[in-house]
Amino acid sequence: MSRTDEVVAAVQRMVLDGRLAAGDRLPVEQDLADELGVSRGSLREGVRALVTLGILETRQGDGTYVTRLDPARLLGSMGFFADLHSDGSAQPFHAVRRLLETEAAGLAATRIDAASLARARGVLDGVRDLLSATPVDHEAFIATDIEFHRIVAEQCGNPVLAALVDAFGSRTARTRLWRGLHDEGSEERTWHEHDAIWRALATGDADAARIRMAAHLLGVEDAVREAAPDEAAIDED
Template identity: 70%
Template sequence: MSRTDEVVDGIKRMILDGELGPGDRLPVEKDLAEALGVSRGSLREGVRALSILGIVDTRQGDGTYVTSLDPGRLLSPMGFVVDLQGDGSALPFHHVRRILETEAAGLAATRITPEALAEARAVLDQVDDILREPTVDHERFIESDIAFHRIIAAHTGNPVLAALVESLASRTVRERLWRGLHEEGAEERTHGEHEAIWRALAAGDAERARLRMANHLLGVEESLPRVPDDLPDDDA
């Protein structure tokens, strides 16, 4: 185990043992390095690694603090992993997304609030306006698509599930934009599928919500293998 790994493991152990909790300030550098049996240089490297992982936050002139340890923050690096995959590798990630979001829709159907339903309805109404324009604004459409799915994930009652959905769902923008630009009627179909999902949520019908979400994401999934490998970066 490298010295940096020892720092990461040591601070993690302090958190797990209750010596440090969310929002707590880490001991000063000299004391913490001595407690972990490492040099200050190794300590700094370990702290930087923990910062990238969202576990600690270094504030200039104030010290280093344990973050809220919120699942959304801790799981956000997964989105970076997805970003590094080429278009040809997108399908396995979408398989996972479909499984997670199908269950998310079922959970949300019994837990979503009237306020969240109204928010989702407003998003869909905005899409109606977008689709009525002479030239569809594809980027606005995709932003609304992401917002709709985010509302559902946020009301599953499971913050870990919501964080996983966020990491996967918001990283398929490139593929969905290609569909909108190159597949006739793709955005209208997507909007209709969203409407069906919303009606199931509004009815509190968990099984129908799962079915509608699975049907919607299967359609997206079937389009992914056709995304060309040489899609220009400025279309992303």
């Protein structure tokens, strides 16, 4: 294990053991380096790694602090990992996404509040306007698609699950763009699938919400398999 890894592991243990809590300021650099038995250079490298992981944050002129340790921040690196596998090997990620979002939809059906339900309805109504335009703004459609799924995940009552959904969910944006450009009617079908999910949420039907979400995302997985050879063309545009 490198010295940098030792620093990362040691600070993580401090957080887990309760020696450092969310919002706490790290000890003075030299004192912490002496405690860990590393050089100040190694300590700085470890701190940079912990910042990247979302565990620490540096405040200009004020030192280094433990973050709020919220799931969305800590799991954000999952999205980067998914991006590394954005070719055909991304299919397992889409399968995981389906499992996550299916359960999130079921949980949200029993918990979603009126304001969030109205927000989701507003997103769907906005999509109708997008689809009636000529030409259709495909990128704007993708943004509303992501927003709809984010609202559902936020209402599942489990911040870890919601963070995982957010980390994986937006990683299918390229596939959705490919569908909009090459699969006529796909965006209209997506709207109807979202509308069915919304209606299940509005009636509090958890089973229906799970079924509708699973069916919707199975269609996305099918698109991933079809789009894999052609998605590179999108990056070149």
